[in-house]
Amino acid sequence: MQSNRASPPRVLIVEDEPAIAESLDYALRREGFATQTAATYAKAEAARTWPTLIVLDLMLPDGNGGDLLRLLRAESRTTPVIVLSSRESEADRISALEGGADDYVTKPFSPREVVARVRAVLRRLAPAGQTEPEPPLQVDRGGRRATFSGKSLELTRVEFDLLALLSENPSRVYTRTEFIASVWGDGFAITDRTIDSHIKSLRRKLTEAGAPSGRIQTVRGVGYRMASPDDLPAPDDGGAASEDGPE
């Protein structure tokens, strides 16, 4: 399937307790991350240049995770590190954070919590829109098929073409003239109102499929653009993005 998907972020899981390593590995892979696990300090050191982010246990059979953190920072590697530790003392937490850790999770934790923190750290550090491992919206231009979170969207020809154009270059604003040229062809007398009503119907189908409202944004007086997931308000904060048609 064709898509604009970037290669997934790579997470190195350094953890010697198999049950924890496996549950993290499973949770991260399910969310679209590429993973590698290392159960020893030696393996972690050997793999340290591979990952986008490291989840790092401090107590390893052959060494201390904190030393790997210091090694990375001594090599000027900025790879984000989330430290895992069963030791709950404030001193360990402070020492890890001062040693250059980006976040700290105390055992026991849920794998989902760690996944959420991985996402948060990557979002904080990377340019917007480049951290989601697998964008839920997939547009397969060749097969003329669009899915949201794996669910097929039942779109009309015009709706599909509008969506394909918008998602070609997310965050770029497309004008109504461009929509007409791309979807209907130059020379067709298509009114703004017609485009707006197709967009309205497309928005409805996207939100019905579970997309956050505001995914297609109106740029007043110009046209429409696709909002990146990071631009969107959290589902419960009222929806700051404009869903209105143009005046």
Ligand code: CA
């Ligand atoms: Ca351990």
